Amino acid sequence: xxxxxxxxxxxxxxxxxxxxxxxxxxxxxxxxxxxxxxxxxxxxxxxxxxxxxxxxxxxxxxxxxxxxxxxxxxxxxxxxxxxxxxxxxxxxxxxxxxxxxxxxxxxxxxxx
Amino acid sequence: xxxxxxxxxxxxxxxxxxxxxxxxxxxxxxxxxxxxxxxxxxxxxxxxxxxxxxxxxxxxxxxxxxxxxxxxxxxxxxxxxxxxxxxxxxxxxxxxxxxxxxxxxxxxxxxx
Numbered sequence: 001x002x003x004x005x006x007x008x009x010x011x012x013x014x015x016x017x018x019x020x021x022x023x024x025x026x027x028x029x030x031x032x033x034x035x036x037x038x039x040x041x042x043x044x045x046x047x048x049x050x051x052x053x054x055x056x057x058x059x060x061x062x063x064x065x066x067x068x069x070x071x072x073x074x075x076x077x078x079x080x081x082x083x084x085x086x087x088x089x090x091x092x093x094x095x096x097x098x099x100x101x102x103x104x105x106x107x108x109x110x111x112x
Numbered sequence: 113x114x115x116x117x118x119x120x121x122x123x124x125x126x127x128x129x130x131x132x133x134x135x136x137x138x139x140x141x142x143x144x145x146x147x148x149x150x151x152x153x154x155x156x157x158x159x160x161x162x163x164x165x166x167x168x169x170x171x172x173x174x175x176x177x178x179x180x181x182x183x184x185x186x187x188x189x190x191x192x193x194x195x196x197x198x199x200x201x202x203x204x205x206x207x208x209x210x211x212x213x214x215x216x217x218x219x220x221x222x223x224x
Contacts, residue, residue, distance in 0.1 A: 008152055032211065034211075034212075034213075036215075041217070042217050042218075043116070043202050043204075043215035043216050043217045043218050044155070044202070044215045045215070046212055046213070046214065049211065049212060089154050089155075091154075097168070098145070098160045098167055098168040099145070099157035099160070099168060099170055100155075100157065100213065101157075102154030102155055102156075103154060104153075104154060105152075105153070105154055
């Protein structure tokens with residue numbers, strides 16, 4: 001769950017295509033996971049969450065998939081739009097713990 | 113319905129000085145968490161306040177302290193500022209669980 005340095009992984013996607021952002025989480029005891037979107041100069045914005053008793057959850061244009069076997073989380077964004085350009089973070093939490101542990105972040109770039 | 117509000121938005125201090133950052137949680141939320149976000153990294157948990165007490169603390173030195181008021185607003189104080197304290201300081205609020213944290217836009221602190 002430790003974040004890496006200044007060089008964020010980057011994903012470039014054509015406008016209108018689907019985007020898939022991946023995250024490996026660190027703690028097998030984590031039971032709650034969240035995706036956040038952070039635009040430049042702003043705080044993180046909640047996108048979607050999922051508890052460990054589920055493996056898929058859908059929102060508006062977004063889907064989160066959870067694979068507990070390999071400790072992997074993904075965020076799928078359908079029909080990517082220019083407004084989706086941002087850094088996306090996954091975060092994990094355990095019920096017994098009040099802090100979120102954040103992943104490294106992925107910068108999503110939309111190509112016109 | 114106002115979301116999480118933080119003040120000031122930007123602050124410049126010199127080494128050794130002290131700083132106080134302020135946060136008002138989202139309406140209906142009684143729990144406030146503070147995070148530090150260095151450039152290009154995910155947020156790092158500083159501490160969480162609930163019922164005017166520090167409920168959990170991350171791996172930050174005692175120079176970082178906080179307070180929560182009866183109206184649920186909160187302050188983050190940092191003493192003896194170091195250059196490495198330069199970062200975006202984020203406040204997040206939630207209900208009693210840690211689900212769906214809502215973040216403010218942050219205070220950008222620069223220590224010269």
